[in-house]
Amino acid sequence: xxxxxxxxxxxxxxxxxxxxxxxxxxxxxxxxxxxxxxxxxxxxxxxxxxxxxxxxxxxxxxxxxxxxxxxxxxxxxxxxxxxxxxxxxxxxxxxxxxxxxxxxxxxxxxxxxxxxxx
Numbered sequence: 001x002x003x004x005x006x007x008x009x010x011x012x013x014x015x016x017x018x019x020x021x022x023x024x025x026x027x028x029x030x031x032x033x034x035x036x037x038x039x040x041x042x043x044x045x046x047x048x049x050x051x052x053x054x055x056x057x058x059x060x061x062x063x064x065x066x067x068x069x070x071x072x073x074x075x076x077x078x079x080x081x082x083x084x085x086x087x088x089x090x091x092x093x094x095x096x097x098x099x100x101x102x103x104x105x106x107x108x109x110x111x112x113x114x115x116x117x118x
Contacts, residue, residue, distance in 0.1 A: 004038040004093050004118060007056050014067035018075060018101070025071045031078070031101050032109070033063065037086060038094035038118060054090050062089065075099050076112050083116040094118040 012033045017025045037054050046052035063082055072078050079099045086095045094117030100109040 004040075005043045007037040007039060007054060009033070009035040009037070009056060009060055012060055012063065014064055014078075014099075016067040016078065017071035018073070018078065019103075020073050024103075025073070029101070029103075031067065031075065031099055033079075033082070033100070034096075034098045035059070035063065035082070035086070036096040037090070037092045038096075040091065040093045054092055059086060059090055075101050075110075079112050079114050083114055087117055092117060 012035060014031045014033055015028050016031060017028055018031065019025045019029070037056070037059065039054055041052055043053075062085060066081060066085055067078060079097050082097050082099070083095050086092050086097075094115070096113070096115045098111055098113040100111045102109050104110055
């Protein structure tokens with residue numbers, strides 16, 4: 001099977017209220033996401049038409065809005081919601097999301113990674 005072509009959104013900043021302790025959720029935090037969108041058509045079959053691909057600017061804006069919609073305790077929850085959004089609203093064949101939170105001392109970040117779809 002031929003691998004699907006991909007669009008990468010690297011280091012997308014998401015402002016949200018997230019964390020297990022209520023005090024942590026009280027203030028906004030910036031999480032960083034790498035999002036890989038797997039498209040249904042090969043790039044050469046798109047004939048330079050935006051309607052044949054996934055509008056990555058729209059995806060970025062939608063994921064930023066999703067993150068800001070409501071507080072959550074777990075980054076795992078947000079990552080799963082982001083994946084479902086991309087698959088359902090943008091028709092991606094598949095998605096990989098790595099979501100990073102800068103929270104623990106002596107670490108660069110904590111991350112979760114999920115793969116959904118094809």
